[in-house]
Amino acid sequence: MPQSAIRDERLIVALDVPTAAAALELADRLAPHVDFFKVGLQLFLEAGFAVCDALCARGHKVMLDLKFHDIPQTVSLAVSQLAGHDIALATVHGYPQVVEAAAKAKGNTKILAVTVLTSLGSDELQQTGFAGSLADLVRLRAVTSLAAGADGVVCSPLETALLRKNLGAKPVIATPGIRPLDSVRDDQTRTATPKAAVAAGADHIIVGRPITKAPDPAAAARDILLEIG
Numbered sequence: 001m002p003q004s005a006i007r008d009e010r011l012i013v014a015l016d017v018p019t020a021a022a023a024l025e026l027a028d029r030l031a032p033h034v035d036f037f038k039v040g041l042q043l044f045l046e047a048g049f050a051v052c053d054a055l056c057a058r059g060h061k062v063m064l065d066l067k068f069h070d071i072p073q074t075v076s077l078a079v080s081q082l083a084g085h086d087i088a089l090a091t092v093h094g095y096p097q098v099v100e101a102a103a104k105a106k107g108n109t110k111i112l113a114v115t116v117l118t119s120l121g122s123d124e125l126q127q128t129g130f131a132g133s134l135a136d137l138v139r140l141r142a143v144t145s146l147a148a149g150a151d152g153v154v155c156s157p158l159e160t161a162l163l164r165k166n167l168g169a170k171p172v173i174a175t176p177g178i179r180p181l182d183s184v185r186d187d188q189t190r191t192a193t194p195k196a197a198v199a200a201g202a203d204h205i206i207v208g209r210p211i212t213k214a215p216d217p218a219a220a221a222r223d224i225l226l227e228i229g
């Protein structure tokens with residue numbers, strides 16, 4: 001297969017850059033290999049829906065990762081704002097009230113519930129007042145979020161196999177905290193390689209810095225696609 005033909009929607013690249021111009025330049029460099037891009041807080045606060053629309057106009061899919069967590073009315077009204085924009089996936093925190101409010105207003109967007117942030121380890125979790133195990137909390141948040149209307153969950157690759165077993169084949173599982181073997185962890189704690197995450201049952205791997213900070217981002221994306229096979 002020629003290198004330019006390797007493209008795969010399982011890879012979502014996090015466009016964690018400060019401006020629309022930087023995001024679109026990166027998306028254009030990655031376009032031979034990447035179809036799916038994540039817009040997060042930094043980029044959205046600067047560039048808003050315009051950058052999402054520009055990515056869609058280039059034929060890409062967009063995951064809007066604003067991780068809403070507020071009272072139900074506020075979450076419903078915020079999610080309603082996605083109407084008219086072609087947002088494939090949007091995130092909220094995995095609390096049943098929040099998920100239910102988002103699901104009511106979601107239109108064609110799939111709602112993913114964030115279980116426990118991949119930057120948190122057991123110690124940080126205890127500090128926030130949770131006494132139980134991290135895996136139990138992830139499972140509880142996933143099960144209750146799906147019951148409340150989520151289309152899928154965001155979890156670390158370390159809990160993916162457990163969730164896939166518990167949730168079955170249908171819910172979307174997207175995993176950040178992806179680190180190829182030669183990458184640094186940065187602020188991520190619960191990490192695994194692209195291959196391990198996909199083998200554990202992830203539908204999507206979300207990768208930021210290992211691609212965006214690489215000397216050759218397109219080559220880094222291609223290597224990840226080759227790794228997941």
Ligand code: C5P
Nearest residue numbers: 014040116117118176177206207208209
């Ligand atoms: O650079 P890195 O690969 O760590 O980027 C991971 C991306 O996934 C970031 O944009 C981060 O906001 C997002 N994310 C995460 N953990 C979650 C949900 C989203 O790291 N639980």
